Amino acid sequence: MNAALASIKNGELALQQLVEEHSLDRVHYYMNLLKIYSAEKMLERLRKFPDGAYHAVELLDDDTRLEVNLTLKEGRCLIDFTGTSGVHQGNLNANEAIVNSVVIYVLRVLLQSNIPLNDGLLRVAELVIPNNTLLSPIFSENPEECPAVVGGNVELSQRLTDTLFKAFGIMACSQGTMNNTLFGNDSFGYYETICGGSGAGNGFDGTSGVHTHMTNTRITDPEILEKRYPVRLESFGIREGSGGNGQYRGGNGITRAFLFLAPVKLSILTQHRKYAPYGINGGENGQCGEQFILKASGEKILLAGVDGAELEIGDRLIMKTPGGGGYGNSIA
Numbered sequence: 001m002n003a004a005l006a007s008i009k010n011g012e013l014a015l016q017q018l019v020e021e022h023s024l025d026r027v028h029y030y031m032n033l034l035k036i037y038s039a040e041k042m043l044e045r046l047r048k049f050p051d052g053a054y055h056a057v058e059l060l061d062d063d064t065r066l067e068v069n070l071t072l073k074e075g076r077c078l079i080d081f082t083g084t085s086g087v088h089q090g091n092l093n094a095n096e097a098i099v100n101s102v103v104i105y106v107l108r109v110l111l112q113s114n115i116p117l118n119d120g121l122l123r124v125a126e127l128v129i130p131n132n133t134l135l136s137p138i139f140s141e142n143p144e145e146c147p148a149v150v151g152g153n154v155e156l157s158q159r160l161t162d163t164l165f166k167a168f169g170i171m172a173c174s175q176g177t178m179n180n181t182l183f184g185n186d187s188f189g190y191y192e193t194i195c196g197g198s199g200a201g202n203g204f205d206g207t208s209g210v211h212t213h214m215t216n217t218r219i220t221d222p223e224i225l226e227k228r229y230p231v232r233l234e235s236f237g238i239r240e241g242s243g244g245n246g247q248y249r250g251g252n253g254i255t256r257a258f259l260f261l262a263p264v265k266l267s268i269l270t271q272h273r274k275y276a277p278y279g280i281n282g283g284e285n286g287q288c289g290e291q292f293i294l295k296a297s298g299e300k301i302l303l304a305g306v307d308g309a310e311l312e313i314g315d316r317l318i319m320k321t322p323g324g325g326g327y328g329n330s331i332a
Contacts, residue, residue: 035120042124045111047075056167058159061274061305064088064134066163079103080128081135088134091148092156099135102157103127106164154178154214155271161213166278172199172250172325173277174212179289179321180269185262190229193217196321197243197251197286199277206251206324208238230262239320246283246326253289253321266309272322273305283326291319
């Protein structure tokens with residue numbers, strides 16, 4: 001928290017210095033020019049797509065529906081999320097900030113040009129986000145009545161990103177999840193996100209063992225993990241064959257195995273355990289992820305994509321993350 005506050009303070013001081021040197025009006029002028037430049041570049045890029053309607057639907061593993069209808073005309077874009085399911089009963093709701101961030105990210109990827117990131121990209125786009133859906137829930141003044149959004153940031157953002165890429169038809173689905181893994185007891189708590197495969201596209205294979213789209217963490221080094229926590233990392237490697245086949249192959253997921261040296265409570269929050277990451281243009285889907293517990297007694301217990309368990313000394317957790325989808329028909 002202190003590091004985050006310090007970075008904000010540093011940015012504030014730098015901005016104040018810029019204003020002192022060049023005046024507030026001049027800073028505003030050039031900030032607006034950056035947005036104009038971004039909008040012009042985005043308009044130029046979207047004009048390369050044929051005008052018309054584009055559509056995509058993706059289902060979360062609990063059958064919650066994400067739907068997007070795109071209308072492109074002369075480089076301008078209407079992005080309509082009508083048809084998306086209502087407020088999620090779990091924690092996979094988003095809010096306006098999350099949806100805007102996803103749209104800006106997707107447009108920035110489409111741009112294929114190195115420009116400063118700013119919301120000028122949105123000047124060519126109009127968003128329609130129906131109220132009282134999982135993308136725009138109603139937040140009461142009573143916190144107890146507010147929908148949960150913690151999983152919306154790490155999971156729904158990923159799934160929404162891949163829904164938009166599916167509509168544009170430029171890239172296969174990536175693993176679409178952070179594979180959130182939490183465990184701890186009365187003396188400690190540990191949380192990590194686990195990498196998987198990225199989707200392939202026209203002219204490139206997906207990458208194995210990476211985070212895509214929603215990512216701001218590096219995985220803990222085994223030496224640190226084992227020194228600080230009562231756990232042993234027994235294996236961590238590529239899950240061969242989990243990426244979808246195609247002219248360009250999807251990236252592979254990974255396999256990660258933990259041995260616990262103390263009793264812990266486990267909680268996992270994942271996606272693509274029921275519905276596979278899609279391939280496009282004839283490419284095959286990537287494999288779904290899976291996870292299970294191997295008890296010290298030898299018993300194997302399968303876990304759902306959103307699940308929890310209590311583990312004892314000698315129990316193991318095996319995480320197998322999804323692979324990315326393939327692109328194009330395989331060349332014989």
